[in-house]
């Protein structure tokens with residue numbers, strides 16, 4: 324018993340450290356779906372939790388936790404279970420729904436696609452926006468996701484479709500008039516998505532910063548960078564020395580200069596996906612003169628892809644990388 328309560332305590336601490344930032348305090352939901360809803364806990368078995376925690380949902384924000392020990396994962400699950408009175412269900416991992424995939428596809432397009440996407444790609448964004456209350460619209464998970472496909476058993480999906488998740492937009496389809504057989508048909512269709520890995524590669528370069536050496540003087544490079552930025556239709560926002568605020572005024576190193584700039588339509592697009600990107604905006608390039616060399620430097624946007632694990636953001640990070648590479652090259656000539 325003493326052992327159990329210790330495991331419970333550390334489960335709470337582990338949950339707070341690894342999960343609460345997205346799933347909210349006490350599983351109330353946030354960027355991640357709520358985990359404390361009785362209707363969810365009644366329909367998800369420990370195996371589903373274990374696999375979801377281990378595999379994550381590649382490209383869908385939910386990270387894979389391969390650094391946690393088995394005991395730590397068990398402690399987190401026990402902690403989450405503590406939010407509900409329900410005895411945990413146990414589903415068969417081998418039972419398969421028998422159904423007609425073509426009919427399932429028709430039903431899927433009619434009943435599911437509006438929320439889960441035509442191809443099961445899930446609702447868009449991460450669910451966080453500035454204006455949205457934290458407990459409101461929950462983004463529909465991606466069903467074609469390799470992590471989901473591996474974690475969810477047919478029985479669990481069936482349970483979810485039959486009873487829905489009370490307190491979320493996901494309703495019961497028995498109540499909406501589908502038969503048990505219709506539901507099994509839909510399950511066969513969902514399985515036909517396969518669980519292909521969405522395009523989510525960290526990218527060509529793992530370097531945290533992009534660095535290019537300029538062939539002209541420090542002053543000429545700064546001026547060339549300004550002109551390139553304006554020429555690429557960005558707005559210059561401000562400029563400052565790298566050490567401004569860190570050293571006494573007037574003593575800044577004049578050979579370290581940062582230019583901040585922005586493209587507002589781009590900025591609005593990425594912030595709509597995930598406002599945390601704001602930490603890395605506006606765009607900035609630093610010019611430094613160091614040991615006789617003039618260098619242009621900026622963070623590698625592909626690092627953001629790794630940080631946010633969001634396939635939609637990846638696209639923009641790649642665009643940003645191309646832009647940055649173009650700017651640095653142009654300004655260094």
Ligand code: HEC
Pocket residue numbers: 356357363430431434435436437438439461462463464465466471480483484488491492493494496509513
């Ligand atoms: C009105 C929008 C909406 C519709 C329509 C809808 N869903 Fe959902 N679905 C959701 C949301 C939101 C969740 C996440 C609920 C939560 O927070 O637990 C969800 C969860 C699920 C889950 C659990 C997945 C997971 O990762 O937890 C499955 C499976 C699922 N839906 C399948 C379907 C299928 C199949 C249909 C059509 C028969 C359907 N849904 C229709 C919004 C919807």
Ligand code: HEC
Pocket residue numbers: 338341342343344345346354355356358363371372375376380383384385386388399445449462463464465468
């Ligand atoms: C960076 C944010 C983030 C963190 C950290 C995170 N999750 Fe998630 N999690 C998500 C999102 C977002 C989803 C929904 C997946 C989708 O949209 O396809 C999710 C889905 C899940 C699901 C499936 C829920 C369902 O309705 O079927 C479980 C279970 C889960 N997370 C548990 C955890 C646990 C336990 C931890 C800590 C060890 C954790 N998550 C950490 C963002 C996160």
